[in-house]
Amino acid sequence: MRVSYNLLKEYIRDLKLSPEELVDLFPQLGIEVEEFRYLGEGLEGFVLSGLVEEVKELPDAAGYKVAKVSLGGRKITLVSTAPNVSKNLKVVVALPGTRLGNTVVQRREIKGVQSEGNILSLEELGFPVSSEGVFELPEEFKVGISPLEYLGLKDWTYELYVFPNRPDLMGIIGLAIEISAHIESEIVWPKVGVEEECSDVPDIEIVDAEGCPVYTGRIVKNVIVRESPFDLVKKLSILGQRPINNVVDITNYVMFEFGQPIHAFDREKVEGGIVVRRAKPGEKILCLDGVERTLDPEILVIADHRKPVAVAGVIGGEGSSVTETTKDIIIESAYFDRVRIRKASAMLGVSTESSKRFERGGDPSITEVASRRVAYLVKQMAGGTVCRIHEVKKKHLEQKKINVYFKDLNRIFGKEIDPLFAKRAIDRLGFAVHRKEDCLEVVVPPRRRDIEEWEDVAEEILKIYGYDRIEARTTTCGSFSGRKLKTIDRELKKVLSSAGFFEVKTVEFVDPEELEAFGQSASDFVRIRNPIHSEMSVLRTSLLPGLLRVASINLRRGLDFVKIFEAGKVFKWRGEDNLPEERLFLGICVAGEIPRTWDRTERTIDIYDLLAAFNTIRVKFEPELSLVSEELSEMGLVNGGVIRSREKRIGYLGAVSNKVKKLFDVKAPVFAMELDLTEAKLKDVRYTGIPVFPATSRDISIVLDVTSSISEVVKMAEEVLAPFLEEYRVVDIYTGKPIPEGKKSITIKFVFRAGDRTLTQEEVDQKFYTFLDLVKDRGYEIRGLNG
């Protein structure tokens, strides 16, 4: 909603606030000022009225004229192309330095003539009109003075955001009432006194009573439709409304004034009478914006006896609009059901000043006075004979009475509130109010349909009192003990971030193609009906696409390597009768190449960087997680492994396949893992003592196929060497001479320790030889022993 300072001043007696002070007041009324602007900005001091004293056509440039313009004290020469520049015309002259939008008027040479300024049109002055020529000031206008006041540009506009519960603030009068209540001023009501000289009324039939509880029609005969007086053009322009003709401009202005949308029909084009009904299936109407729209039975229309003439409350029909040839008009002032209007607006994809007001509710009792105001202005500006109003009312709205108890008010305010103050506050807002012993009996005015409970009234009193005057009180939270959720992901995030990994947060909306690349099943996808674009059209079922995107963008931006993880929700479709299944996942991804530094050579990131992370978190779980190699190529992974908690599969990892890497535009090696944390539990950490007795170790080197795993060997070790095996680790992996082609030698160090004594070399050897025999029995070649 846009409003200007001067307009508000017309409706508020003695507005003493400055334009800037008003900016500060609005937020206290719960109205956000989105933009505050001085209309004379860039013009003030540079724009003067002038008299064209001489005009000459430029001989060799068609359409160009040289004009000598008097500015009172001095004369200037300028070049203009406007067709209506002529001798003795009073015009608006912009001198060099004037700012018009983004351009600055400059002294310059045009067709060999020094032009010392511009003669302006209304369009150039910022009016929402298309001007063919320059603006003509009235003959009596004084020369050499600032025309800004006359042009209505010595004014300030406020672009206001009005909350959807306040239709009353979508009109200047509503805003004026609210401001007046706060500054204790009074409203200047607009003139509505008009003599009804004729009793002809339009025929009105309401078929859909629910969609249209009140409809009024009024005929005005023999009007003269023409351009509006400049005063009205000015006001509408400031409000951002393009002037059309006097009748249409009046209906628009009254809408901005009262917040009540009005429509005017050309009576001749309404055949038979007015019928308010639902549209028939497939019915069509050519709208005022030149678009033909197909209607639906959910949409309410104003029709005559043959065809729809307007989409009720949304947009008028081209065929019945008021034009310069119109003689008699019908003024419609009605109240439509807000849901009906919102549906029409949504289905047709049209949002107008009218629909924006109706869909908020509005005031059903205002139809008559608004019609009267239109009639008054039409009589003033277009003449004609005003007929009496025809009102059809299908529903009587009951008066709303609310008792507001002082004890409740005191509770909200957190202190005793003076009953007299409370009474005066609501009184000033135009509510009828009686003070009783323990409460205020409040009668809600029909324009405030948002007020339904005593809490709503309390808010109004609070606004007058000043939200900011409420004294802070500390909550008595003695009986509450706050606590954070102890979630497994928060613990794991700490571990991983302290181990060199970065936490990322990606968007839950992903590209279905990317999920499918990781073997995700399309039937699990939760699909967004209205996605921003197709690449964000489904909810993720896996964290891997998001992680790959992050890896890709970082590598492409020149980072050497990434080590990242994300903990977040994934979603699985369970049909439209159930909410999707939401599970908490942890994803980890490593990629790239670690560059050379003086203390180490460069190397590519490999799966052991990923396994380092896995091994670190693996032991935090209860039970500890295990990893089993498994073919996972259908999931976009090679060298895959499945992560298990006991026998249950809860995750997987592997190297991302080249095909998937290509999809994400990554060339470097990428390794990823994903884990379902939903049912996972962390181990309770307990102190187990520091070993007191010394450890002893034995090394073994075995030769394997390069494609084979040591998993069987270490599994045997775990079984046979128990209970003295404390840990084992691979200390060397070797290929090359003398190891045959296709084989590798792996050296594993086994560490032995007993908790209660020092192990003798003999008993360790005995165990170890049993193990070695077993290894040999299984056909492994032992290359060396040590220890």
Next chain:
Amino acid sequence: MSILDEIYALQSEIEKDWALVDNAESLENFRIKFLGKKGKIQDLIRKFSHLSPDDRKEAGRVINELKRKYEELVQRKKDELVSLESVEIYDLHITPRQLELGNLHPLSKVIDELLDVVVGLGFEEVGLDQAPDVEWDYYNFECLNIPPFHPSRDMQATFFITEKMLMRTQTSPVQVRTMLQRKPPLRVVHVGRVYRVDAFDATHAPCFFQMEGLYVDKNVSFAELRGTLEMLVREIFGEKAEFRMMPSYFPFTEPSAEGQVKFGDRWLEIFGCGMVHPQVLRNVGISPEEWSGFAFGLGIERIAMIKYGIDDIRLFSENDLRFLRQL
């Protein structure tokens, strides 16, 4: 040759050898040759058993003095050589070995900090199972006083999945779900993702984090809401932060307010808040005659942007490691 002469002869031998000691190896050889268990001094002492008690006493005094003197010299020399050995030349301006540090996402850090403050005010975090991101229209809107076709739905452009299923546009449905599940008094907080149809630009994102606090008890006042928010503001933005409240509108609170904090000469909206609307209480079967409450919500990204001086909301979801490393 008297025993004393022998001692003096050994002494001159020792003195001669001592002059040649110049490194750890020769020092050790010297020590073994003269001072060790099988060294020359010990050899000589073994001969003392043949001496008369008087001579033995005199010889013992002399040789012990000699032994002690050289033991001390050896120790001193040893210390000297050790401190000499450890001197190696380093350049303090060589780029050192790199510690590999990771980091939590800045939003995780801000969430954690905010939760600490709110939890400190007695709020219990909820939302493990009663806070789905995909929500029914009923919990996200209808229960919160926002019927279908209500114009306030425009305030939160919604991603729909079916006619009745949507991406939650606010964390407020957690209020409803909590109140349906538990009886008041309640003092709970929830943090989670919310989604709105907004294309990415510097200040908009289709999803962001929100924190929601709810307090329902007997006689809860607007003054307490203010007190709680003031404390939060002081904890987050420091003792000197200026705070004010302005009227606002949410269909599920009445009165509704906006909590603003001053940065430079601008007031920025930090909280949306208000007293829980009586109709919302009725919707969840709590009597507004008996109970009242307040609720507040705040955007995590906004707090993080103010706190770290970030000017583009997209940085949070882009996850450039050079961004993540800084915060």
